[in-house]
Amino acid sequence: MAEPLFLKATMHDKIWGGTRLREEYGYDIPTETTGEYWAISAHPHGVSTVENGSFAGFGLDRLYQEHPELFGYPNSTVFPLLTKILDANDWLSVQVHPDDAYARKHEGELGKTECWYILAAERGAEIIYGHTAKSRQELTELIEAGNWDQLLTRVPVKAGDFFYVPSGTMHAIGKGIMVLETQQSSDTTYRVYDFDRKDAEGKLRPLHFQQSIDVMTIGKPQNSHPDRLAADDLTVTFLVANDFFTVYKWEIDGTADMRRLAPYYLLSVIDGKGNIVVDGQDYQLQKGQHFILPYTVDSWKISGQLELIVSHIS
Structure with a gap:
């Protein structure tokens, strides 16, 4: 399942x-x-x-x-x-x-x-x-x-x-x-x-x-430059990508239908509340929860007013 x-x-x-x-x-x-x-x-x-x-x-x-x-x-x-x-x-x-x-x-x-x-x-x-x-x-x-x-x-x-x-x-x-x-x-x-x-x-x-x-590295640190993209009820801010991980901020205000583009995702709800529907099953989401969407999850729907930090291997 x-x-x-x-x-x-x-x-x-x-x-x-x-x-x-x-x-x-x-x-x-x-x-x-x-x-x-x-x-x-x-x-x-x-x-x-x-x-x-x-x-x-x-x-x-x-x-x-x-x-x-x-x-x-x-x-x-x-x-x-x-x-x-x-x-x-x-x-x-x-x-x-x-x-x-x-x-x-x-x-x-x-x-x-x-x-x-x-x-x-x-x-x-x-x-x-x-x-x-x-x-x-x-x-x-x-x-x-x-x-x-x-x-x-x-x-x-x-x-x-x-x-x-x-x-x-x-x-x-x-x-x-x-x-x-x-x-x-x-x-x-x-x-x-x-x-x-x-x-x-x-x-x-x-x-x-x-x-x-x-x-220790010699030289001034080079910070990343976040890039923000909004579409319908979902705003995605691309925070960083390197050889080890890619990190985003997702902001949902309404409903977002999404599909898996990486082997698995690590998700942290940093604010708000809502729900995620996976394989017809509804799961409640609230600030402070952390979860993984594994490879077996091909698609999902997130609804509510939520902010999440999301990462996956690069």
């Missing part, structure tokens, strides 16, 4: 986390410092579970392995993408992620190219997006000297902004920001600077200067 796969997430306590995942999306967060909601994930550090239909109770990792027909019979053995929501009640560390080659050699997993859709941002909120160093030598000298004000590039953000963060990009999400992140399925992060803060046990978190210098 063709059916969407609605997913139950895992959540992660973070030194910089807060309570907005509960306040904004109604999630039953486990702590008052919950920073990450791994909405669609088969990564071993947090596997999503199917909540409905024929595969209820399956972890996404098991489903990908045992039922390749749902994903277009992929060549990969690892589910390649991960969707999460982050609640930055404080600054995340200044960090960088490796590419596939470095991550496979040193960490035994995929690299991490990612992108951010800004769901909410307090007045004056900023991110760190890139650095000023013109060479690896200058980068090394500024890091070793702790000259962060000179090195780091700060960028103001607001709700609705989008940032493409390929591997090698120095970055940090700032205080008062909520982000929907689409990324490769990886959990490798190299911290460059952590604002000299201590964890609950009074310890500084580890930093990774050498790895960071090894993988």
Whole structure:
């Protein structure tokens, strides 16, 4: 039977986390410092579970392995993408992620190219997006000297902004920001600077200067340029495409009939409510839900007033 796969997430306590995942999306967060909601994930550090239909109770990792027909019979053995929501009640560390080659050699997993859709941002909120160093030598000298004000590039953000963060990009999400992140399925992060803060046990978190210098890109980050197309009751904003994923924003105000053009889709309802009809079956949609439309779903109809972030493999 063709059916969407609605997913139950895992959540992660973070030194910089807060309570907005509960306040904004109604999630039953486990702590008052919950920073990450791994909405669609088969990564071993947090596997999503199917909540409905024929595969209820399956972890996404098991489903990908045992039922390749749902994903277009992929060549990969690892589910390649991960969707999460982050609640930055404080600054995340200044960090960088490796590419596939470095991550496979040193960490035994995929690299991490990612992108951010800004769901909410307090007045004056900023991110760190890139650095000023013109060479690896200058980068090394500024890091070793702790000259962060000179090195780091700060960028103001607001709700609705989008940032493409390929591997090698120095970055940090700032205080008062909520982000929907689409990324490769990886959990490798190299911290460059952590604002000299201590964890609950009074310890500084580890930093990774050498790895960071090894993988850092020299030069200003090149953000994507979203392209918006409206037709009848559907507006599609093309956000980014690379070797790993393609990401869109869908806005529905009425009814949209759609057909599958990729092996499968990852969908996150970021606002509104409505319904999706698949194979004659009606499923309710509301803000905060995350689901997959598998390869077995050829077409669907979405109705209501809804905003979704949608991704698929490229």
